[in-house]
Amino acid sequence: MHTRLLLLLAVIISFAFNDRLRTATHPSATVLNGAWKLQNSAEEDVVIFTDGYFVRANYNKNAKKLYFTYGGSYQFDGSNLSVKMDFNTANPDQVGQDFSIPLSVQNDNISVETNGSTENWKRLDNGSGALAGVWRSGGRVENGTVTFTPLGARRTFKILSGGRFQWAAMNTDTKEMTATGGGTYSFVNGKYTENIEFFSRDSSRVGMSLSFDDKVENDNWYHTGQTTKGEKLSEIWGKVK
Secondary structure, three states: EEEEEEEEOOOOOOOOOOOOOOOOOHHHHHHHHHEEOOOOOOEEEEEEEEEEEEEEEEEEOOOEEEEEEEEEEEEOOEEEEEEEOOOOOOOHHOOOOOEHHHHOEEOOOEEOOOOEEEEEEEEEEEOOOOOOEEEEEOOOEEEOEEEEEEEEEEEEEEEEOOOEEEEEEEEOOOOOOEEEEEEEEEEEEOEEEEEEEOOOOOHHOOEEEEEEEEEEOOEEEEEEEOOOOEEEEEEEEEEEE
């Protein structure tokens, strides 16, 4: 587990303290887009790369346990992954630190050498889809226009690949990740469905499937339906570029 944690810390990311994501501009960065799963792991271990941002979660959906998660911004030049940690439940003291590690991508496989051993990741999807990307919560309609307040230390993001999602609420000043959840999703004919595989605040929600009536217009995601508690939900998420 110690070796795995070192890798996790190396592959983490963070947001710059402004209202836009620091994106990965090197052409090689796009080869990482999508969801990946660590092979030969006793737990579910999934990472999502999209639009210069990354999240990783290690969990056991049968036991309904989330062991750790972290994420932040990244850049990849084709051989080295540079990351800055934004939140890390395993080691909050490393939030804000920069890391760089050699990373090899061959077709649908990622390999990382660490402490004399190799960790292999297999692609789950290629990161394409209408909802793929990084989204921020808190949109509101003013005079017919959707507006968002500038990003502060407290923020909630939802990160989606082609078929995986994870949301995370965090405070970059206090280095806290206050809540997170994730799993698989589908978006067909305006119907968005989440299948929850981990949930930090309430493990009883693991295994639930929730459907919403959603649409995307002008980089705004309109999300309506009911929460896991049956309460009405109406949100606007804005795409972070």
